[in-house]
Amino acid sequence: MRHLITPLDFTVEELEKLFDLANDIENNKAKYAHACDGKILATCFYEPSTRTRLSFESAMLQLGGHVLGFSDAGSSSAAKGESVSDTIRMISAYTDICAMRHPKEGSAMVASQAASIPVINAGDGGHQHPTQTLTDLLTIRSLKGRLNNFTIGLCGDLKFGRTVHSLIKALTRYDNIKFVFVSPEELKVPDYIIEILKEKNIPFEEVIRLEDVMPTLDLLYMTRVQRERFFNEEDYIRLKDFYVLDKAKMTLAKDDMLVLHPLPRVNEISVEIDQDPRAAYFRQGQYGVYVRMALILTLLELV
Numbered sequence: 001m002r003h004l005i006t007p008l009d010f011t012v013e014e015l016e017k018l019f020d021l022a023n024d025i026e027n028n029k030a031k032y033a034h035a036c037d038g039k040i041l042a043t044c045f046y047e048p049s050t051r052t053r054l055s056f057e058s059a060m061l062q063l064g065g066h067v068l069g070f071s072d073a074g075s076s077s078a079a080k081g082e083s084v085s086d087t088i089r090m091i092s093a094y095t096d097i098c099a100m101r102h103p104k105e106g107s108a109m110v111a112s113q114a115a116s117i118p119v120i121n122a123g124d125g126g127h128q129h130p131t132q133t134l135t136d137l138l139t140i141r142s143l144k145g146r147l148n149n150f151t152i153g154l155c156g157d158l159k160f161g162r163t164v165h166s167l168i169k170a171l172t173r174y175d176n177i178k179f180v181f182v183s184p185e186e187l188k189v190p191d192y193i194i195e196i197l198k199e200k201n202i203p204f205e206e207v208i209r210l211e212d213v214m215p216t217l218d219l220l221y222m223t224r225v226q227r228e229r230f231f232n233e234e235d236y237i238r239l240k241d242f243y244v245l246d247k248a249k250m251t252l253a254k255d256d257m258l259v260l261h262p263l264p265r266v267n268e269i270s271v272e273i274d275q276d277p278r279a280a281y282f283r284q285g286q287y288g289v290y291v292r293m294a295l296i297l298t299l300l301e302l303v
């Protein structure tokens with residue numbers, strides 16, 4: 001039985017197959033409308049979510065399956081002190097596959113060890129968010145036609161942003177990727193990730209000013225400052241509006257640069273950018289449904 005806990009759980013070849021399937025689903029929805037008839041997806045969300053939980057639920061419903069779950073730890077037996085392992089053991093008896101989001105790093109891994117159904121990590125604390133990465137890669141591949149030969153800027157909260165950590169890890173497997181990390185000093189990429197890049201001789205630079213690097217970027221991945229992971233509110237308030245992508249900054253960018261964002265957006269992208277053809281973040285959210293449909297089919301071995 002397979003799980004998806006980190007973005008490296010699938011090989012590059014397996015990902016290609018998954019993305020081909022997602023694109024086929026995008027173009028031939030009707031063909032898959034009963035692919036999961038009789039199957040049940042559990043969504044166990046111990047942390048807030050809009051896109052990830054609802055796109056999983058939409059994905060399963062569009063495949064003809066059913067969904068059940070909880071969207072608030074307070075309404076589950078976690079509030080009574082039940083462990084993730086015990087919960088997933090029971091969920092395994094009720095459903096066929098589970099997407100789990102939890103504030104603690106490593107929770108999805110722990111759950112997968114106790115589960116008898118496939119477990120999908122839908123975000124574990126500040127650690128990883130592999131299905132967002134699948135969404136990001138599918139978006140890039142679909143809109144740019146390739147997953148190699150890019151200079152990608154990642155901007156904002158690179159310390160606590162799990163989507164950033166997962167995306168960097170995933171992109172280390174493609175050729176000729178250069179990373180440009182744009183963050184304030186306090187929110188730099190964690191050392192353990194920098195070590196991976198150094199070991200693999202992958203070029204990267206770390207800068208503070210977005211304007212300085214904007215003209216060099218093929219992709220710009222903006223992120224929200226992760227308020228819920230800060231130790232004190234003062235630091236959050238000081239850093240929250242450090243970057244605001246606006247029209248003036250976009251004039252410095254290449255004509256075909258894509259702006260990505262896992263969403264939710266707070267202030268880091270001005271709404272005036274939404275009309276810019278380079279703004280791809282809402283299309284990215286749509287790709288999240290197709291890739292989750294493909295993932296459910298793959299983990300349930302229905303393809």
Ligand code: NCD
Binds near residue numbers: 264
């Ligand atoms: C992200 C997350 O939960 O890590 N959201 C998402 O799943 N699309 C990003 C964020 O919350 O900033």
